[in-house]
Amino acid sequence: xxxxxxxxxxxxxxxxxxxxxxxxxxxxxxxxxEADRTSKHVSFAxxxxxxxxxxxxxxxxxxxxxxxxxxxxxxxxxHPGYGFLSExxxxxxxxxxxxxxxxxxxxxxxxxxxxxxxxRQTMIAAGVPxxxxxxxxxTTKEQAEAAAKKIGFPIMVKASSGGGGKGMRLVKNTKxxxxxxxxxxxxxxxxxxxxxxxMEKYIKSPHHIEFQILADKFGxxxxxxxxxxxxxxxxxxxxxxxxxxxxTPELRxxxxxxxxxxxxxxxxxxxxxxxxxxxxxxxxxxxxxxxxLQVEHPITEKxxxxxxxxxxxxxxxxxxxxxxxxxxxxxxHAIECRICAEDAYNDFMPSPGIIxxxxxxxxxxxxxxxxxxxxxxxxxxxxxMIAKLVVRAASRKYAIERMKRVLYEYRISGIKTxxxxxxxxMDIPDFVKGKYDTHFIEKHIDTxxxxxxxxxxxxxxxxxxxxxxxxIMNLEENTxxxxxxxxxxxxxxxxGKRKGVLRI
Ligand code: MV4
Numbered sequence: 001x002x003x004x005x006x007x008x009x010x011x012x013x014x015x016x017x018x019x020x021x022x023x024x025x026x027x028x029x030x031x032x033x034e035a036d037r038t039s040k041h042v043s044f045a046x047x048x049x050x051x052x053x054x055x056x057x058x059x060x061x062x063x064x065x066x067x068x069x070x071x072x073x074x075x076x077x078x079h080p081g082y083g084f085l086s087e088x089x090x091x092x093x094x095x096x097x098x099x100x101x102x103x104x105x106x107x108x109x110x111x112x113x114x115x116x117x118x119x120r121q122t123m124i125a126a127g128v129p130x131x132x133x134x135x136x137x138x139t140t141k142e143q144a145e146a147a148a149k150k151i152g153f154p155i156m157v158k159a160s161s162g163g164g165g166k167g168m169r170l171v172k173n174t175k176x177x178x179x180x181x182x183x184x185x186x187x188x189x190x191x192x193x194x195x196x197x198x199m200e201k202y203i204k205s206p207h208h209i210e211f212q213i214l215a216d217k218f219g220x221x222x223x224x225x226x227x228x229x230x231x232x233x234x235x236x237x238x239x240x241x242x243x244x245x246x247x248t249p250e251l252r253x254x255x256x257x258x259x260x261x262x263x264x265x266x267x268x269x270x271x272x273x274x275x276x277x278x279x280x281x282x283x284x285x286x287x288x289x290x291x292x293l294q295v296e297h298p299i300t301e302k303x304x305x306x307x308x309x310x311x312x313x314x315x316x317x318x319x320x321x322x323x324x325x326x327x328x329x330x331x332x333h334a335i336e337c338r339i340c341a342e343d344a345y346n347d348f349m350p351s352p353g354i355i356x357x358x359x360x361x362x363x364x365x366x367x368x369x370x371x372x373x374x375x376x377x378x379x380x381x382x383x384x385m386i387a388k389l390v391v392r393a394a395s396r397k398y399a400i401e402r403m404k405r406v407l408y409e410y411r412i413s414g415i416k417t418x419x420x421x422x423x424x425x426m427d428i429p430d431f432v433k434g435k436y437d438t439h440f441i442e443k444h445i446d447t448x449x450x451x452x453x454x455x456x457x458x459x460x461x462x463x464x465x466x467x468x469x470x471x472i473m474n475l476e477e478n479t480x481x482x483x484x485x486x487x488x489x490x491x492x493x494x495x496g497k498r499k500g501v502l503r504i
Contacts, residue, residue, distance in 0.1 A: 155177075158200060372387065
């Protein structure tokens with residue numbers, strides 16, 4: 001039985017994993033880079049080990065340092081979280097050699113799914129629908145042109161080692177084809193050290209829908225329903241929800257079975273996610289499988305009442321799944337917004353710096369997975385996501401209302417965040433109606449980026465006074481957030497009307 005887990009990650013996900021460990025009576029080990037000494041995941045753990053300098057390539061991505069940290073602390077298992085080494089088959093192999101339990105699938109499944117050409121071949125053999133396209137690496141112009149002619153333009157050229165949009169090219173005709181293949185190859189080689197590319201028919205306005213999978217070591221594999229992840233910007237998810245607005249019980253059943261077959265075809269063990277593209281006619285196609293816990297896993301937890309990290313640990317301990325497919329019933333609707341330290345009005349540039357004050361929303365149906373605190377300096381080296389804001393309510397309509405409430409309740413000062421941007425999304429009629437696909441953000445970007453009010457040029461004195469008033473108003477006691485009727489109110493107007501003592 002696992003007694004001590006080293007979490008090979010940082011930030012909110014490290015803390016998320018430690019919380020489940022603590023409930024299970026398992027000791028936790030944090031690892032941290034020199035830039036993360038003051039990160040909350042470090043003080044939150046039972047023990048912590050520094051594993052190198054600030055850049056991830058010199059710390060969080062060094063397998064030997066992670067293994068060494070296990071040996072120093074006597075950790076018997078590693079949970080990799082998401083990102084970093086989470087889908088690295090070499091870490092999983094190294095763990096096997098060192099008799100450390102890797103909380104995730106076997107290296108075999110990671111390798112099969114990590115290579116997209118192999119994954120496509122495996123899915124075709126398993127009868128899982130894939131996007132019409134090629135089964136092999138493209139090597140000659142003639143081969144590429146013949147394949148494209150058969151598939152029909154427009155087509156997508158994708159890197160076999162890719163994912164997340166890197167090394168991907170949209171091609172409209174034969175004239176552009178070979179240059180696109182060469183460009184994709186060169187990008188793939190420099191990004192992944194592998195220039196294999198394949199071709200798929202272009203799906204015009206797809207939905208990104210993924211299925212959560214759990215599989216134990218006894219061959220029991222179930223799906224935990226879908227997550228709709230079509231609200232993305234440059235392949236970064238912004239909002240996820242479950243159930244998907246376009247899902248039907250019938251489609252869920254067939255896609256869920258396809259996801260289970262995808263997992264079984266690589267002897268998958270643990271928690272995983274099967275991604276699909278779904279077109280307007282509800283045709284679905286396997287895209288890729290993520291062999292890790294995902295950022296957006298809490299929405300699944302919220303509607304099912306299941307702790308996915310606990311299930312991962314139990315599976316790693318050789319326990320049988322405690323539920324069968326028919327036990328999996330979603331209750332209500334959950335939405336997640338990713339809270340990022342970024343400036344939407346400056347091309348979404350990361351906005352690192354010191355958090356002056358943070359006040360997180362609370363109350364019924366709310367979950368905030370976060371790791372920041374007053375005075376914390378967000379490092380420039382890592383992902384700008386500082387929290388995940390998750391709500392659950394009885395219906396989609398109520399979940400949106402709740403998300404609007406918590407987005408107005410959230411206070412972060414000192415840095416720029418995307419909270420204002422997220423609030424605006426909640427008011428876009430297409431979002432409210434659930435009528436959106438992967439082009440949603442680009443379609444509405446002008447509305448979303450319209451400045452909230454006319455920008456005036458500030459003198460330095462004006463800026464100092466404004467900052468001072470902003471500070472006073474952000475103190476909890478001086479900040480009326482809603483009117484008696486529950487409407488959001490103009491704080492400046494309220495402030496001006498106010499008589500009596502202000503607490504400073
Ligand atoms: C596609 C596609 C249309 N047709 N493949 C983008 C990331 C990578 N994981 C797969 N992606 C896409 N593949 C075919 N054959 C459109 C996308 C795509 C996309 C997919 C999911 C979520 C957001 C997206 C945004 C743009 C393009």
